[in-house]
Amino acid sequence: MLIPVSIAISMVVFMIVHLLPGDPIDNLLRIGSSPEDRALMVAKYGLDQPLFTQYFLWMGAMFQGDFGQAIVLRRPVIDLIGQNLPYSLVLGGLAFAFSSIVGMLLGTVSAVVKNPILERFVRGFILLGSTVPGFWLALLLILAFSVTLGWFPVSGAKNWQSLVLPVLTIGFGGVALVARVTRVALQDAMREDFVMLLHAKGLSPGVILIKHLIPHALLPVVTILALRIGWILGGAVTVEFVFGRPGLGSLLIRAIGQRDYPVVQGCLLMLALAVMIGTLIGDLAQASLDPRVRENKS
Amino acid sequence: MLDVKNLAVAFGDIEPLSSVSFSLKRGEILGIVGESGSGKSLTALSIIGLLHLQGGRITRGQITFEGQELTQLAEKDYRKLRGGRIGLITQNPMTSLDPLQKIGSQLDSVIKLHLGFSQAQARERTVELLDSLRIPDAALICERYPHQMSGGMKQRIVIAMALAADPDLLIADEPTTALDVTVQAQIIMLLKKLVKERDLALILITHDMSVVAQTCDKVVVMYAGRAIEQGSVQYIFHGAQHPYTQALIKCIPHGLSKGQKLTGIRGTVPTVKNYPKGCAFHPRCDRAIAICSQQQPALIAASDAVVACHLVGESA
Ligand SMILES: Nc1ncnc2c1ncn2[C@@H]1O[C@H](COP(=O)(O)OP(=O)(O)O)[C@@H](O)[C@H]1O
Numbered sequence: 001m002l003i004p005v006s007i008a009i010s011m012v013v014f015m016i017v018h019l020l021p022g023d024p025i026d027n028l029l030r031i032g033s034s035p036e037d038r039a040l041m042v043a044k045y046g047l048d049q050p051l052f053t054q055y056f057l058w059m060g061a062m063f064q065g066d067f068g069q070a071i072v073l074r075r076p077v078i079d080l081i082g083q084n085l086p087y088s089l090v091l092g093g094l095a096f097a098f099s100s101i102v103g104m105l106l107g108t109v110s111a112v113v114k115n116p117i118l119e120r121f122v123r124g125f126i127l128l129g130s131t132v133p134g135f136w137l138a139l140l141l142i143l144a145f146s147v148t149l150g151w152f153p154v155s156g157a158k159n160w161q162s163l164v165l166p167v168l169t170i171g172f173g174g175v176a177l178v179a180r181v182t183r184v185a186l187q188d189a190m191r192e193d194f195v196m197l198l199h200a201k202g203l204s205p206g207v208i209l210i211k212h213l214i215p216h217a218l219l220p221v222v223t224i225l226a227l228r229i230g231w232i233l234g235g236a237v238t239v240e241f242v243f244g245r246p247g248l249g250s251l252l253i254r255a256i257g258q259r260d261y262p263v264v265q266g267c268l269l270m271l272a273l274a275v276m277i278g279t280l281i282g283d284l285a286q287a288s289l290d291p292r293v294r295e296n297k298s
Numbered sequence: 299m300l301d302v303k304n305l306a307v308a309f310g311d312i313e314p315l316s317s318v319s320f321s322l323k324r325g326e327i328l329g330i331v332g333e334s335g336s337g338k339s340l341t342a343l344s345i346i347g348l349l350h351l352q353g354g355r356i357t358r359g360q361i362t363f364e365g366q367e368l369t370q371l372a373e374k375d376y377r378k379l380r381g382g383r384i385g386l387i388t389q390n391p392m393t394s395l396d397p398l399q400k401i402g403s404q405l406d407s408v409i410k411l412h413l414g415f416s417q418a419q420a421r422e423r424t425v426e427l428l429d430s431l432r433i434p435d436a437a438l439i440c441e442r443y444p445h446q447m448s449g450g451m452k453q454r455i456v457i458a459m460a461l462a463a464d465p466d467l468l469i470a471d472e473p474t475t476a477l478d479v480t481v482q483a484q485i486i487m488l489l490k491k492l493v494k495e496r497d498l499a500l501i502l503i504t505h506d507m508s509v510v511a512q513t514c515d516k517v518v519v520m521y522a523g524r525a526i527e528q529g530s531v532q533y534i535f536h537g538a539q540h541p542y543t544q545a546l547i548k549c550i551p552h553g554l555s556k557g558q559k560l561t562g563i564r565g566t567v568p569t570v571k572n573y574p575k576g577c578a579f580h581p582r583c584d585r586a587i588a589i590c591s592q593q594q595p596a597l598i599a600a601s602d603a604v605v606a607c608h609l610v611g612e613s614a
């Protein structure tokens with residue numbers, strides 16, 4: 001399953017990248033270079049070959065773990081990715097943890113506590129979180145907490161404070177989504193037949209919630225969270241850019257600007273890989289929670 | 299041991315259940331019969347104190363269990379009764395167990411909660427219990443999940459769960475409706491045996507009159523949220539005076555010969571929103587007289603029976 005999907009993704013990535021107008025050579029040539037110089041450079045990087053030959057050359061190398069050489073930055077793509085990936089992983093990991101934990105808490109509280117004011121607050125929050133675009137929220141946060149209050153740095157990645165606003169920015173939409181899914185899933189679980197018998201056993205509502213309802217509610221939440229991994233990395237791309245942080249996103253955006261094909265391809269493939277790993281983890285988590293899923297797999 | 303007096307239940311301002319009274323002793327089986335929507339489940343939920351889960355509440359009446367008034371009981375104390383001294387068996391075994399948990403742990407939890415056993419002691423008791431219900435390979439079954447078992451087997455597990463902490467009263471709300479006919483008979487036999495062996499009291503809710511005839515000592519007949527007639531099983535099957543009860547008994551198919559028609563009761567069960575004025579049964583009653591559509595019939599007590607019908611008052 002993973003292999004055909006990877007190949008399909010690699011084709012799409014390759015096509016998209018090469019369909020961009022312009023090429024990396026423009027960024028390499030000094031002003032005033034002759035068309036002959038240009039043709040030489042194009043040939044050097046194999047860009048004169050038919051697209052489909054280029055694709056197979058690239059894929060062939062990829063299968064041997066060779067991401068190729070960055071054309072503009074003149075370094076192995078793998079080094080560039082290795083240098084930037086940890087920043088993105090930390091940012092994405094924290095944003096993921098933030099949105100899952102806060103989202104599940106909020107969703108649980110709003111499903112269990114019957115209080116009209118709290119209800120309205122959570123609903124408002126969910127609406128806001130699902131509609132406000134990330135980059136706009138980022139600018140707002142920078143304005144409020146960095147420029148006006150001066151609590152957190154405007155940009156960079158020097159210390160932990162620099163992570164707060166980016167994590168909030170990426171995580172915010174996730175919190176709202178996870179809260180909504182948790183809330184609905186819990187309410188559905190409460191309506192299940194077996195809940196009546198749990199009460200009839202004499203269990204307290206707290207025990208029923210923690211031992212029975214939450215595991216049930218986790219099934220859809222886990223699915224959403226797994227899909228969210230890709231989304232968060234996508235969010236990291238813009239957020240890294242807005243906050244001027246190093247990372248896969250910044251690398252990708254710069255490489256796109258320079259039409260540095262091997263770098264763009266490498267970055268996109270890493271993102272696609274992360275999405276696939278996310279789905280895989282989601283399936284595994286689902287199976288560990290639900291014996292019925294486990295059985296269908298085997 | 300159980301005495302229900304004049305019970306009424308409301309959801310908001312609709313009152314789907316009113317003036318239900320009956321009593322029950324140890325070793326007795328009380329049948330509650332009536333078409334669906336007549337308030338049987340609401341009666342059960344009232345006794346076990348779980349009406350609030352459906353958004354209902356008891357508005358009038360008393361429920362006395364072993365000298366304790368349950369309608370006034372604090373929730374914390376009620377939890378000790380539920381699963382501890384009152385066991386509930388519900389209708390659909392397919393959906394009444396938690397699908398994510400092993401059978402064993404679902405049973406262990408009741409035992410640990412009410413009897414204060416350790417995990418090891420609880421599991422030992424669980425296995426004994428399953429053995430006593432003639433569930434084969436009890437120790438193995440404990441490691442199974444609900445979806446890996448048949449409906450009949452699951453209903454046995456639900457019964458085991460209700461019995462786990464040695465209750466005094468068992469409430470079985472249509473325990474066989476969702477099962478195959480052959481399995482139905484087994485489950486009913488099992489319940490009957492348990493009542494005898496353990497000196498339990500059992501409330502058996504059903505809409506199957508033939509089950510009632512084979513199993514129960516006493517019967518309450520419900521219609522449109524009221525107990526319209528009750529008495530010993532002999533009275534109900536041989537001396538019932540309410541036209542609805544008589545019609546229910548006529549509907550029992552017993553060895554029909556060819557060409558004989560299965561009788562039903564004409565018309566449909568009224569819903570809570572349009573309970574007819576007067577006697578709720580009068581639009582479907584063949585013997586209705588003028589007063590039936592005007593006035594709710596009062597409960598008339600005879601030696602071993604209670605009936606609510608204007609015709610009974612007439613002839614008496
Ligand atoms: N949650 C509820 N909200 C409002 N009305 C209800 C609710 N549950 C039951 N009722 C009403 O109470 C009546 C009796 O229901 P029930 O006791 O479940 O009937 P039975 O078990 O005899 O089939 C039904 O007609 C239904 O309209």
Ligand SMILES: [Mg+2]
Binds near residue numbers: 335338339471472
């Ligand atoms: Mg019912």
